Amino acid sequence: NAGVTQTPKFRILKIGQSMTLQCTQDMNHNYMYWYRQDPGMGLKLIYYSVGAGITDKGEVPNGYNVSRSTTEDFPLRLELAAPSQTSVYFCASSYSGLAGGGETQYFGPGTRLLVL
Amino acid sequence: AQSVAQPEDQVNVAEGNPLTVKCTYSVSGNPYLFWYVQYPNRGLQFLLKYITGDNLVKGSYGFEAEFNKSQTSFHLKKPSALVSDSALYFCAVRDEGYQKVTFGTGTKLQVIP
Numbered sequence: 001n002a003g004v005t006q007t008p009k010f011r012i013l014k015i016g017q018s019m020t021l022q023c024t025q026d027m028n029h030n031y032m033y034w035y036r037q038d039p040g041m042g043l044k045l046i047y048y049s050v051g052a053g054i055t056d057k058g059e060v061p062n063g064y065n066v067s068r069s070t071t072e073d074f075p076l077r078l079e080l081a082a083p084s085q086t087s088v089y090f091c092a093s094s095y096s097g098l099a100g101g102g103e104t105q106y107f108g109p110g111t112r113l114l115v116l
Numbered sequence: 117a118q119s120v121a122q123p124e125d126q127v128n129v130a131e132g133n134p135l136t137v138k139c140t141y142s143v144s145g146n147p148y149l150f151w152y153v154q155y156p157n158r159g160l161q162f163l164l165k166y167i168t169g170d171n172l173v174k175g176s177y178g179f180e181a182e183f184n185k186s187q188t189s190f191h192l193k194k195p196s197a198l199v200s201d202s203a204l205y206f207c208a209v210r211d212e213g214y215q216k217v218t219f220g221t222g223t224k225l226q227v228i229p
Binding site: 058106110 | 125150152157158159160161162165206215216217219220221222
């Protein structure tokens with residue numbers, strides 16, 4: 001049981017380049033999330049998904065896109081990288097069931113992105 | 117709307133002393149409250165949560181938190197700090213009517229040997 005895995009661990013992009021951050025979970029969780037973490041700012045939600053085929057915007061969605069074709073995978077796409085997207089990106093998943101809102105989120109190890 | 121505040125950027129405590137990391141929240145309905153810990157270059161790990169019931173919640177690694185509805189607080193506590201407790205701690209809240217969780221800005225805990 002690997003939990004939540006993310007690739008790559010670290011990437012340097014040039015301004016205007018595109019890339020996809022991969023996220024996979026093997027816990028059969030229905031909810032998945034993408035956050036970015038900037039120093040002193042905590043975690044900001046970019047996008048989330050409540051199940052395969054269903055995604056919705058979080059607090060800071062501009063410049064990003066997501067898709068959820070399977071329960072396991074939730075890739076995050078950066079189309080035109082900008083310096084403001086330099087950050088650490090975390091994927092997380094949770095199971096929303098009987099807890100009805102008290103579900104625990106499980107986080108991946110993060111992807112450190114530097115846009116120059 | 118929902119929000120959460122961690123008023124201290126950093127907390128320093130001597131090893132063996134009790135520690136408290138503060139968290140206050142604002143919600144419209146009933147809150148679900150969480151504490152997560154982040155060690156350097158790692159993702160967040162769940163510590164404990166309050167859903168309903170007993171106001172004192174016990175979690176991993178000897179941590180506990182007290183839900184105080186009148187003060188809208190959910191402070192994290194430990195009776196005796198360890199150097200290995202040094203990390204970044206995040207409080208999070210979810211209003212019962214919301215699908216999303218809001219995280220605080222984090223408090224860096226430094227336990228001094």
